Amino acid sequence: MAAIRRIDEVLRQPRMDETVEVCGWVRTRRDAAGLSFVEINDGSCLANLQVVVEQGLVNYTTEIRKLSTGCSVRVRGEMVPSPARGQAVELRARTVVVMGWADPDVYPLQKKRHSFEFLRSLPHLRFRTNALGAVARVRSALSFAIHRFFQEQGFLQVHTPVITTSDCEGAGEMFTVTTLEPEQLCAGNTFDDDFFGRHAGLTVSGQLQAEIFALSHSRVYTFGPTFRAENSNTSRHLAEFWMVEPEMAFCDLHDVMATAETMVKFLVTAVMEQCAEDLVLFEQFVAPGLTDRLLQLRDQPFVRLTYTEAVTALERSGKTFAFPVQWGSDLQAEHERYLCEEFVKASVIVTNYPEQIKPFYMRLDDDERTVAAMDVLVAGIGELIGGSQREERLDVLTRRMIAAGLDLEQYGWYLDLRRFGSVPHAGFGLGFERLVQCVTGMQNIRDVIPFPRTPGNAPC
């Protein structure tokens, strides 16, 4: 079946009167006098290919006139200019083979628009629709753009582990991974008897392990699944999501901010170039104003504010927030949105947060009240990226780990990185699904990941 062409190819580079063979799924069928128009889609692009089937075909009455949404067909014919509006070219069919039917009485996807909520009940079919099909293409383009960005800049990709016995403190609740049967646990077995000889869980961040490689290969990134066992049933939370985490040796807070800004602009540029057709759909049907937001993200410099400056701005805003603003407390989504949407009207990087609201590994500033943290806040999303320079001084790190109540023996390997050839280093984490939401304007995080895992929900 090697001769089959992708629909995006035949639409973008049509060669007139050339015989081509394409496959796809029927989106609509419209009958006219003596012929039918069948729109087919193969997922390679948003646009359908219009197939013109004349009644002379042997299976016209027996099959073509019975085609409905979701049927799969294989069509051979010639590409010709289309006399009708809506497309430049169409395929005049010589043969149409029906490969699979989709009984319209039971096939749940019909021509009408379905709500995203309804589609979530059909995890195995929902990506056949226009909007979610486009999300899948944008997601794939962004994923590849992330690899391109880092690889072109000489970063090494590191596969940090999913199963771990370390906890990136403060990141959240961990799932337990076990091979013990409930009966074994009740019969007195402990996690010491488990597969790994101790309690193991699903990683909440690859950062600590990525630091190992930053200390051997200088510039590295990890891009993989991370987990939170939090019982949050909201449009913003997933139990399983993907995270991009670069980690850079010989790098301070200013360098890591520059890298984050350059990366975001690179990714937005890439997806605007490669998924232009899909973005038009999101602008029209999902998120009016999206194009302007993406242009702002791509073209406007990110504004740097210290946490202290941000708090002052919030206090002077005259706004009434649900959460009070006070130096020392964490910024809430409403505060973050005010800062970028109203205060500076651009993306914002807030730096130097109070030490007590950030994890132990962030580098203590000279004032000993704040740490070299940075959060990137963007319109519509709030926090897109969180990062910091890491504490590279053995004595300071040890002190902060003790204060955080960590077991120094268990984290001996992490301290060794400061004991042997320590260097200034920094990194950040980008929640990949938040990025996809940011670029598509999709409101619910469950609609930008193929298989959302949430409380009570892992159907396949």
Add this chain to the structure above:
Amino acid sequence: MAAIRRIDEVLRQPRMDETVEVCGWVRTRRDAAGLSFVEINDGSCLANLQVVVEQGLVNYTTEIRKLSTGCSVRVRGEMVPSPARGQAVELRARTVVVMGWADPDVYPLQKKRHSFEFLRSLPHLRFRTNALGAVARVRSALSFAIHRFFQEQGFLQVHTPVITTSDCEGAGEMFTVTTLEPEQLCAGNTFDDDFFGRHAGLTVSGQLQAEIFALSHSRVYTFGPTFRAENSNTSRHLAEFWMVEPEMAFCDLHDVMATAETMVKFLVTAVMEQCAEDLVLFEQFVAPGLTDRLLQLRDQPFVRLTYTEAVTALERSGKTFAFPVQWGSDLQAEHERYLCEEFVKASVIVTNYPEQIKPFYMRLDDDERTVAAMDVLVAGIGELIGGSQREERLDVLTRRMIAAGLDLEQYGWYLDLRRFGSVPHAGFGLGFERLVQCVTGMQNIRDVIPFPRTPGNAPC
């Protein structure tokens, strides 16, 4: 610290007498009359940069003469032609800042060669060595080459889930993922009370979910971590490993074999181009003959054999195998190695295995005795890739799932893919660590993954 240059850049494109600033870790220090030679490495390439430090520097006696393996330094100076053998250029230091010490009395990595086994006891330091540092670079290059291969051919990347309630039958034992505490389980709670409302585990394959996207976007691939809860403490098994799984609609057994062969040749070509220096190390110190094996893999066509032909060849080989050969039993590693290393002296694709030794989803051949399976066997490794055309006929698939004892209700979504717009489709799985072993010649799979998870072993 933005002005810092990578060592591979200054070595590959040195501009003489230019002032540069580099950072890295000391590999060796050698003293001569009035000066010291310090070899530093930043992980960007295998080669070290030779830094020449003259005794006139302010910290020459107090610091430079105390530098030892593992210390981190920041050097500013001029690139000059090197009068000595071993390197074309060297860095004449104007300033050397010591960022971190590595007390030679306690730092476990010294100048001498360490065994891979010893290094496994230092998971946080071992990638600082030459051989494992090279493995990390090859692994990253291969990972990116995989993305390039599929993206350039119009494949969509799909992130299939790590946490799943489906089991890709026959693939192996699953880890349980839970948030229940042992006390809760003993107090009568069941997995119905668990986070996902049912028993959930770590995926053994993304194939079944990738099929969902092949049926909407035609050509897709998933590249992510997969898991086996098998108590196998060997040099070939990991509990957590990465797998590449493309899935293609409108694709039969012959197409999927062609894709697999093209992909392997693309990946070998990419790594030979990008990691030439690292491959020389493996040829010299790890796997003599590696270059010839890679050239064979890259240049020789893969030979196609049916399972029946392969069994006949094994029976006629005159060899005594530990496992007897008989039509209907699976091929063992010794059989696979004989086929590619001795029988055809090239990579082999064995097809059409007996139905009873392959999983339910493989397409039944017309003889109803065999299925449209294919395994790619390569010298030194054995099975590198396993794939098949998938059963797209609803009635045949249902029959085979019943025979395999599967719960049709639980797999209703999988059957729906054949109920609504079914098409011929095929795919395969490539064990990523086996590929890295194949390309580097590394013998133990634990040395080609950053953080090997094996029974009793998940230290960080």
